[in-house]
Amino acid sequence: MTVLYTTDHEWLRIEGDTATIGITGYAQSQLGDVVFVELPKVGSQLTKAQAAAVVESVKAASDVYAPITGEVLEVNEALGAEPALVNSDAEGKAWIFKLRIADRSELEGLMDEAAYKAHTA
Structure with missing residues:
Protein backbone atom coordinates (compact mmCIF):
# COMPACT_ATOMS: atom_id res chain seq x y z
CA MET A 1 0.00 0.00 0.00
CA THR A 2 1.29 3.43 -0.99
CA GLY A 22 -10.01 11.75 0.65
CA ILE A 23 -8.86 15.13 1.90
CA THR A 24 -5.89 15.56 4.18
CA GLY A 25 -5.90 16.48 7.84
CA TYR A 26 -4.37 19.81 6.82
CA ALA A 27 -7.27 20.51 4.44
CA GLN A 28 -9.96 19.69 7.01
CA SER A 29 -8.22 21.89 9.59
CA GLN A 30 -8.42 24.81 7.13
CA LEU A 31 -12.12 24.14 6.39
CA GLY A 32 -13.33 23.94 9.97
CA ASP A 33 -16.41 21.94 11.00
CA VAL A 34 -17.61 19.87 8.04
CA VAL A 35 -21.41 19.84 7.71
CA PHE A 36 -22.02 18.15 4.33
CA VAL A 37 -20.17 16.01 1.78
CA GLU A 38 -21.44 15.68 -1.80
CA LEU A 39 -20.21 12.37 -3.20
CA PRO A 40 -19.57 11.43 -6.83
CA LYS A 41 -21.81 8.85 -8.53
CA VAL A 42 -20.63 5.23 -8.55
CA GLY A 43 -19.77 4.24 -12.12
CA SER A 44 -18.93 7.77 -13.25
CA GLN A 45 -15.72 8.32 -15.18
CA LEU A 46 -13.50 11.05 -13.76
CA THR A 47 -10.55 12.66 -15.46
CA LYS A 48 -7.53 13.99 -13.63
CA ALA A 49 -8.18 17.45 -12.09
CA GLN A 50 -11.97 17.19 -12.56
CA ALA A 51 -14.13 18.27 -9.60
CA ALA A 52 -15.37 14.98 -8.13
CA ALA A 53 -16.95 15.82 -4.77
CA VAL A 54 -17.71 18.81 -2.54
CA VAL A 55 -16.92 19.20 1.15
CA GLU A 56 -18.95 21.93 2.85
CA SER A 57 -18.03 23.39 6.20
CA VAL A 58 -19.41 26.19 8.33
CA GLU A 71 -13.94 5.03 -12.71
CA VAL A 72 -15.68 5.60 -9.37
CA LEU A 73 -16.00 2.14 -7.80
CA GLU A 74 -17.41 3.06 -4.40
CA VAL A 75 -18.33 6.10 -2.30
CA ASN A 76 -18.29 6.50 1.46
CA GLU A 77 -22.02 6.56 2.26
CA ALA A 78 -21.21 7.02 5.98
CA LEU A 79 -20.29 10.65 5.23
CA GLY A 80 -23.92 11.38 4.33
CA ALA A 81 -25.04 10.61 7.86
CA GLU A 82 -21.87 11.77 9.60
CA PRO A 83 -19.96 14.42 7.62
CA ALA A 84 -18.02 15.37 10.78
CA LEU A 85 -16.01 12.16 10.25
CA GLY A 92 -8.93 7.15 7.69
CA LYS A 93 -12.67 6.50 8.06
CA ALA A 94 -13.55 9.69 6.14
CA TRP A 95 -12.30 8.53 2.74
CA ILE A 96 -14.59 10.00 0.09
CA PHE A 97 -14.43 7.70 -2.95
CA LYS A 98 -12.54 4.86 -4.58
CA LEU A 99 -11.33 4.94 -8.18
CA ARG A 100 -10.16 2.22 -10.52
CA ILE A 101 -6.80 3.57 -11.74
CA ALA A 102 -6.94 4.14 -15.51
CA ASP A 103 -3.36 5.36 -16.05
CA ARG A 104 -0.69 4.52 -13.47
CA SER A 105 1.70 7.07 -15.00
CA GLU A 106 -0.50 9.83 -13.49
CA LEU A 107 0.70 8.73 -10.04
CA GLU A 108 4.22 9.90 -10.87
CA GLY A 109 3.36 13.59 -10.41
CA LEU A 110 2.07 13.13 -6.85
CA MET A 111 3.92 13.69 -3.58
CA ASP A 112 4.95 11.26 -0.88
CA GLU A 113 4.30 12.13 2.77
CA ALA A 114 7.62 13.94 3.27
CA ALA A 115 7.10 16.12 0.19
CA TYR A 116 3.52 16.90 1.24
CA LYS A 117 4.63 17.90 4.74
CA ALA A 118 7.21 20.24 3.18
CA HIS A 119 4.47 21.62 0.88
CA THR A 120 2.24 22.52 3.84
CA ALA A 121 4.99 23.80 6.14
Whole structure:
Protein backbone atom coordinates (compact mmCIF):
# COMPACT_ATOMS: atom_id res chain seq x y z
CA MET A 1 0.00 0.00 0.00
CA THR A 2 1.29 3.43 -0.99
CA VAL A 3 -0.06 6.79 0.16
CA LEU A 4 0.39 9.82 -2.10
CA TYR A 5 -0.72 13.45 -1.89
CA THR A 6 -1.73 16.27 -4.25
CA THR A 7 -1.00 19.99 -4.04
CA ASP A 8 -4.79 20.42 -3.68
CA HIS A 9 -4.67 18.50 -0.36
CA GLU A 10 -6.15 15.17 -1.43
CA TRP A 11 -4.61 11.88 -0.34
CA LEU A 12 -4.66 8.62 -2.28
CA ARG A 13 -4.15 5.19 -0.77
CA ILE A 14 -3.04 2.92 -3.62
CA GLU A 15 -3.88 -0.78 -3.30
CA GLY A 16 -3.51 -2.77 -6.53
CA ASP A 17 -5.48 -0.98 -9.26
CA THR A 18 -7.67 0.92 -6.78
CA ALA A 19 -7.06 4.37 -5.27
CA THR A 20 -9.00 5.38 -2.15
CA ILE A 21 -9.24 9.19 -2.05
CA GLY A 22 -10.01 11.75 0.65
CA ILE A 23 -8.86 15.13 1.90
CA THR A 24 -5.89 15.56 4.18
CA GLY A 25 -5.90 16.48 7.84
CA TYR A 26 -4.37 19.81 6.82
CA ALA A 27 -7.27 20.51 4.44
CA GLN A 28 -9.96 19.69 7.01
CA SER A 29 -8.22 21.89 9.59
CA GLN A 30 -8.42 24.81 7.13
CA LEU A 31 -12.12 24.14 6.39
CA GLY A 32 -13.33 23.94 9.97
CA ASP A 33 -16.41 21.94 11.00
CA VAL A 34 -17.61 19.87 8.04
CA VAL A 35 -21.41 19.84 7.71
CA PHE A 36 -22.02 18.15 4.33
CA VAL A 37 -20.17 16.01 1.78
CA GLU A 38 -21.44 15.68 -1.80
CA LEU A 39 -20.21 12.37 -3.20
CA PRO A 40 -19.57 11.43 -6.83
CA LYS A 41 -21.81 8.85 -8.53
CA VAL A 42 -20.63 5.23 -8.55
CA GLY A 43 -19.77 4.24 -12.12
CA SER A 44 -18.93 7.77 -13.25
CA GLN A 45 -15.72 8.32 -15.18
CA LEU A 46 -13.50 11.05 -13.76
CA THR A 47 -10.55 12.66 -15.46
CA LYS A 48 -7.53 13.99 -13.63
CA ALA A 49 -8.18 17.45 -12.09
CA GLN A 50 -11.97 17.19 -12.56
CA ALA A 51 -14.13 18.27 -9.60
CA ALA A 52 -15.37 14.98 -8.13
CA ALA A 53 -16.95 15.82 -4.77
CA VAL A 54 -17.71 18.81 -2.54
CA VAL A 55 -16.92 19.20 1.15
CA GLU A 56 -18.95 21.93 2.85
CA SER A 57 -18.03 23.39 6.20
CA VAL A 58 -19.41 26.19 8.33
CA LYS A 59 -16.77 28.42 6.65
CA ALA A 60 -16.80 27.41 2.98
CA ALA A 61 -17.49 24.81 0.32
CA SER A 62 -14.47 23.22 -1.27
CA ASP A 63 -14.21 21.00 -4.35
CA VAL A 64 -12.40 17.70 -4.09
CA TYR A 65 -10.65 16.98 -7.38
CA ALA A 66 -9.93 13.63 -8.97
CA PRO A 67 -6.16 13.34 -8.52
CA ILE A 68 -6.02 10.74 -11.31
CA THR A 69 -8.26 9.46 -14.09
CA GLY A 70 -10.52 6.51 -13.37
CA GLU A 71 -13.94 5.03 -12.71
CA VAL A 72 -15.68 5.60 -9.37
CA LEU A 73 -16.00 2.14 -7.80
CA GLU A 74 -17.41 3.06 -4.40
CA VAL A 75 -18.33 6.10 -2.30
CA ASN A 76 -18.29 6.50 1.46
CA GLU A 77 -22.02 6.56 2.26
CA ALA A 78 -21.21 7.02 5.98
CA LEU A 79 -20.29 10.65 5.23
CA GLY A 80 -23.92 11.38 4.33
CA ALA A 81 -25.04 10.61 7.86
CA GLU A 82 -21.87 11.77 9.60
CA PRO A 83 -19.96 14.42 7.62
CA ALA A 84 -18.02 15.37 10.78
CA LEU A 85 -16.01 12.16 10.25
CA VAL A 86 -13.91 14.34 7.94
CA ASN A 87 -12.88 16.39 10.98
CA SER A 88 -12.23 13.46 13.28
CA ASP A 89 -10.57 10.99 10.87
CA ALA A 90 -9.81 12.75 7.56
CA GLU A 91 -7.16 10.28 6.45
CA GLY A 92 -8.93 7.15 7.69
CA LYS A 93 -12.67 6.50 8.06
CA ALA A 94 -13.55 9.69 6.14
CA TRP A 95 -12.30 8.53 2.74
CA ILE A 96 -14.59 10.00 0.09
CA PHE A 97 -14.43 7.70 -2.95
CA LYS A 98 -12.54 4.86 -4.58
CA LEU A 99 -11.33 4.94 -8.18
CA ARG A 100 -10.16 2.22 -10.52
CA ILE A 101 -6.80 3.57 -11.74
CA ALA A 102 -6.94 4.14 -15.51
CA ASP A 103 -3.36 5.36 -16.05
CA ARG A 104 -0.69 4.52 -13.47
CA SER A 105 1.70 7.07 -15.00
CA GLU A 106 -0.50 9.83 -13.49
CA LEU A 107 0.70 8.73 -10.04
CA GLU A 108 4.22 9.90 -10.87
CA GLY A 109 3.36 13.59 -10.41
CA LEU A 110 2.07 13.13 -6.85
CA MET A 111 3.92 13.69 -3.58
CA ASP A 112 4.95 11.26 -0.88
CA GLU A 113 4.30 12.13 2.77
CA ALA A 114 7.62 13.94 3.27
CA ALA A 115 7.10 16.12 0.19
CA TYR A 116 3.52 16.90 1.24
CA LYS A 117 4.63 17.90 4.74
CA ALA A 118 7.21 20.24 3.18
CA HIS A 119 4.47 21.62 0.88
CA THR A 120 2.24 22.52 3.84
CA ALA A 121 4.99 23.80 6.14
